[in-house]
Amino acid sequence: MLDPRLFRSDLEETARLLARRGYLLEVERLSALEAERKSIQIKTQELQSARNANAKAVGMAKKEGRDAADLVAEGAALAEQLKAAEAQLSEVQGHFEAIALAVPNIPHESVPEGRSEEENVEVRRWGSPQAFDFTPRDHVDLGAALKLMDAETAAKITGARFTVLSGALARLHRALIQFMLDLHTGEHGYKEMYVPYLVNADSLRGTGQLPKFEADLFRLAGEQPYYLIPTAEVPVTNVVRDLILEDGELPLKMVSHTPCFRSEAGSYGKDTRGMIRQHQFEKVELVQIVRPADSFAALEQLTANAETVLQRLELPYRTVVLCTGDMGFSSTKTYDIEVWLPGQQSYREISSCSNFGDFQARRLQTRWRNPATKKPELAHTLNGSGLAVGRTLVAILENYQDEAGRIAIPDALQPYMGGITSLSP
């Protein structure tokens, strides 16, 4: 959520900044609501003040044994007016809030303007796609040849967009998780977190998935209105909801491995083949809570932390900065890391690293005590995948294949593979 003050004192400028990302702010509606809000709020507070004074007067009169009937009658009249004013106020505030909650974050000035994915800007490239002297196969063919990846069985057990992995491939998948966690905790200074995979609506509202993106989530049908997490961002970032952190606690860097569940509504026909887009996948997530002045430097660091995973695995990738039109709802700036997939002859997203500024923190009420002012101020939050495990597995299969369909195990993963150095059909 943006600072509501922006809608009051800086409405035109805010609308202009949001227009960069193609969002049309309801300027007239907001300024009309604001005018209404102001007069109703002042009136309401005056009535509250009168009520309080009257109640005190009644109390004193009774204590002194005087007749308070007139005062009580006056109070009753005030109470009636107040009730009406409060109802009006909460209606206006409700409208205001409903609009405010649906407004996306303002892109940072360094974000290139653009309408779609095509206008994202590549900022760097690491490694170079290997030249195969045969036609490289995609992970579906490779997995099937190995007999270690099975979508049909998953479809029988559950339905479309699930996978069963078995044997050494399942182990490789687990090895990736261990490797990533060890790297981020051991070398990058993140604290490992184990968190709930079911969350309440407040948490989803805090990180911005609700109210706007309910359709992307799986909701439990039981008594408790719980949701399956779409990313560890939700539980991990909500660790600091409603907290005022001391300066010394920042930056707070957390890493967590969780499964992620996404309904993928609206993606029909997209990536239906293979493990690229599933309803359930594993992810290692990096989250940082930082001082406001540090957040853009932290974004560079966090992105580099995610890239290190690919470098250690020796997987070629490129990093792009998302243009204003392709950024997520809550983000001020996002880097996507895209890994090379020989089977598709293209770079595919494997991590998305974002700085949310104070946008999530405002919803979460996550603050830090600024030592300079001694006052609580909103912290800044960031997160990024480090990395999406399923897609990393796909990248290894496709990049480490040979003509016989054998998959070499990257050196960095061998300590986790119990002596297995390759997977063979």
Next chain:
RNA sequence: GGAGAGGUGGCUGAGUGGUUGAAAGCAGCGGUCUUGAAAACCGCCGGGGGUUCGCGCCUCCCGUGGGUUCGAAUCCCACCCUCUCCGCCA
């Protein structure tokens, strides 16, 4: 699932209808004293919102949401959470 207890400021903990946003203690901050420190003493010390150039003034917040009342931390209802005991269980 059954039975009970409880949710008050950073923490401990008073407060059961009336000038209570809330005693007291601890912690924290500033000061006096001291060569320095400790102790002692004095003062300050929650958060959100509105308004104002600012000092300030007003308002809301005692788990959450409703209700009763001139007036609610205090009474009533619903919900949430925590703890204890029993049962079941990875």
